[in-house]
Amino acid sequence: MPETTSVTLLGTGIMGAAMARNLARAGLDVRAWNRSREKAEPLAADGVRVADSPADAVRGADVVLTMLYDGPAALEVMRAAAPGLAPGTVWAQSTTAGLDGFEALTGFAAEAGLVFVDAPVLGTRQPAEAGTLTVLAAGPAQARTVLAPVFDAIGSRTVWAGDDAPADAATRLKLVINSWVLAVTHGTAEALALAEGLGVDPAGFLGAVEGGPLDMGYLRAKAALILGGGLTPPSFATTTAEKDARLIVAAGERAGVRLDMAAAGAERFRRATEQGHGDEDMAASYFASFDR
Secondary structure: OOOOOOOEEEOOOOOHHHHHHHHHHHOOEEEOOOOHHHHHHHHHOOOOOEEOOOHHHHHHEEEEOOOOOOOOHHHHHHHHHHHHHOOOOOOEEEOOOOOOOHHHHHHHHHOOOOOOOOEEEEOOOHHHHOOOOEEEEEEHHHHHHHHHHHHHHEEEEEEEEEEOHHHHHHHHHHHHHHHHHHHHHHHHHHHHHHHHHHOOOOOHHHHHOOOOOOOOOOHHHHHHHHHHHHOOOOOOOOHHHHHHHHHHHHHHHOOOOOHHHHHHHHHHHHHHHHHHHOOOOOHHHHHHHHHH
């Protein structure tokens, strides 16, 4: 392996752009591609080389990291990258892809001779920008040395959930964690909506639970966005949250587990999106409580 690890980042949205910057700041050789090139262009100022195509982006890379909208998008882009991929390249798949279609991702990796690592991340815009994401990873031991400088650059902690990436242990863990994140988001949104409807000062609600077992940092963070009108730019967009909620529900169905709250939460995100809040932070679930 060369002294400087060469990393290609495919997908430079909210999370991917921040990850690319941190990889470059860590001294890695970074290339990036995005479907809308104009979103990737600002990364050039941080030393990231922006490629015209996925194939050009991955050519010669030690590690390819995908951070796209969903599993089908990741598969489509990797297929487009195929002419530039070399056998033995490590593919860290960080898109929240869900369980349906996971075999298609691992199948492509096997066909292309790639070393596949299931590597979703825990965190949103701020930890992505700060390089303090938690990486949830599963993959063969031989990939860990190559990935160490990559994961160290984008995160403060790596949790290895297993050695067998096709077993999707990291993705399953990510879905469980996201189910909790979305539940707290909706709980905060509905509590504040009810406070408004009942004429209760939200500061009174937050003050009453302060410092007790019902208090938590995520409640405070999402409440601040709702009450302070700070829903843009989003930390995690409502449309993406709906996608993840439906992946969670689908995973539960595969396992024979009913997830009524997750299903209802997906509908809240859908309604908020219909009301024009799709590109706002997912705390916009708040607006789904009102017919306006």
